[in-house]
Amino acid sequence: MKVSKAGAVAAVTVLVLTASGCGEDAADLPTISIGIKFDQPGLGLREAGGRFTGFDVDVARYVAKELGYSEDRIRFKQVFSSDRELMLQYNEVKFVVASYSINEKRKARVDFAGPYFVAHQDLLVRSTETGITKAEDLNSKNLCSVTGSTSAENIRTKLAPKAYITEVGGYSECVTALKESVLDAMTTDNAILAGYAAQDINQGKFKLAGLSLSNEKYGIGLKKGDTELQTKINAALRKMVQDGSWEKSVKANFGAVNFKHEPAPAITEGS
Ligand code: GLU
Numbered sequence: 001m002k003v004s005k006a007g008a009v010a011a012v013t014v015l016v017l018t019a020s021g022c023g024e025d026a027a028d029l030p031t032i033s034i035g036i037k038f039d040q041p042g043l044g045l046r047e048a049g050g051r052f053t054g055f056d057v058d059v060a061r062y063v064a065k066e067l068g069y070s071e072d073r074i075r076f077k078q079v080f081s082s083d084r085e086l087m088l089q090y091n092e093v094k095f096v097v098a099s100y101s102i103n104e105k106r107k108a109r110v111d112f113a114g115p116y117f118v119a120h121q122d123l124l125v126r127s128t129e130t131g132i133t134k135a136e137d138l139n140s141k142n143l144c145s146v147t148g149s150t151s152a153e154n155i156r157t158k159l160a161p162k163a164y165i166t167e168v169g170g171y172s173e174c175v176t177a178l179k180e181s182v183l184d185a186m187t188t189d190n191a192i193l194a195g196y197a198a199q200d201i202n203q204g205k206f207k208l209a210g211l212s213l214s215n216e217k218y219g220i221g222l223k224k225g226d227t228e229l230q231t232k233i234n235a236a237l238r239k240m241v242q243d244g245s246w247e248k249s250v251k252a253n254f255g256a257v258n259f260k261h262e263p264a265p266a267i268t269e270g271s
Contacts, residue, residue: 080170142163219269220237
């Protein structure tokens with residue numbers, strides 16, 4: 001059989017495309033990398049089977065869809081409280097949805113869309129604890145929080161400067177230490193703490209102190225100066241609230257948890 005040169009090239013191309021798993025429609029369509037937490041039940045969690053769940057994950061998926069990315073085109077990347085700005089500055093992710101409080105210090109390095117949620121700093125203690133009822137009680141206690149979080153900074157600079165605070169990489173490490181009685185309390189946003197308290201493996205072990213120690217407005221972090229993306233994400237967030245998806249996700253993720261959430265906040269970033 002005589003095969004023309006052009007025919008041979010076409011055949012090889014088909015072979016290569018098939019071998020690399022690139023079907024016609026799967027090829028060339030862009031993906032989007034989104035930074036989320038992997039260890040915060042109710043907000044951003046990578047479950048044992050690899051499924052991603054939580055309110056932040058729902059928000060990320062909704063926004064991605066509005067930007068034109070179906071679920072199979074999303075690449076979730078793990079971010080830690082201490083590396084969110086860097087992940088954005090180095091283009092590791094397009095945006096970050098990770099219990100990320102908007103504040104001036106962070107806004108020097110990144111921009112935010114939103115806010116899309118309001119949480120308050122609180123404490124998680126063992127259910128037998130009776131000695132912590134207000135922020136000042138913490139001054140003689142061993143606390144745990146996460147490096148790069150507003151929670152740790154608020155304790156050090158404002159709430160209880162004399163407290164001994166251990167800073168770790170992720171909040172789940174604090175939960176383990178608290179369970180093993182190495183520490184007296186862990187501190188971060190109530191939405192995060194409620195998620196841990198409600199986990200099956202933690203049933204009956206912990207309680208929230210119920211203090212509202214700060215206002216934490218969650219924003220979607222994005223690269224500084226990308227006002228076009230900021231405008232698009234703000235529009236997506238408004239739509240998520242208007243069409244009821246926001247409320248539905250909040251109920252699904254925090255409903256079973258003994259946690260009363262704030263209503264959706266007005267969007268103020270970029271306007
Ligand atoms: N919302 C706080 C922050 O952005 C605490 C939660 C977290 O570390 O992700 O620092």
